[in-house]
Amino acid sequence: MELVKQISIQAIESLFEQDNELNKGIDFFYTAFGDSSINYEIRFWIAVSGKKEMTVAKSEGVMAIKAAYNTHNISIPFPIRTFDFGKDKFHSETITV
Numbered sequence: 001m002e003l004v005k006q007i008s009i010q011a012i013e014s015l016f017e018q019d020n021e022l023n024k025g026i027d028f029f030y031t032a033f034g035d036s037s038i039n040y041e042i043r044f045w046i047a048v049s050g051k052k053e054m055t056v057a058k059s060e061g062v063m064a065i066k067a068a069y070n071t072h073n074i075s076i077p078f079p080i081r082t083f084d085f086g087k088d089k090f091h092s093e094t095i096t097v
Contacts (some may be wrong), residue, residue: 001030001038004074011068012044012061019045036077 005028012018018025027043042065046057069076 003072004069005030005040005057007072007074008042010042011024012042015060015064016044016046016057035079083087 007035009028012026025045028040029042030038030040032039043062044061046054048054048057066076
């Protein structure tokens with residue numbers, strides 16, 4: 001978990017320069033246990049003038065973190081569901097009159 005934290009912070013630092021004098025830098029918090037994951041929140045400071053720029057920065061941050069995870073062979077779990085409807089569940093019967 002410490003490695004994931006370090007890699008995530010480094011990925012953000014490589015994209016967005018953080019001025020620790022003017023702000024608090026990058027925050028990383030583990031927040032919860034998911035169904036097949038441990039969730040976290042990462043916060044970083046950027047100079048933006050609108051919501052679109054904030055959304056673009058967030059998207060770039062996610063892509064940078066994912067690329068860093070790929071480099072370090074860290075996988076992100078995705079829930080998988082299997083539905084079993086039974087062998088003949090959708091088989092229609094024919095009635096002869």
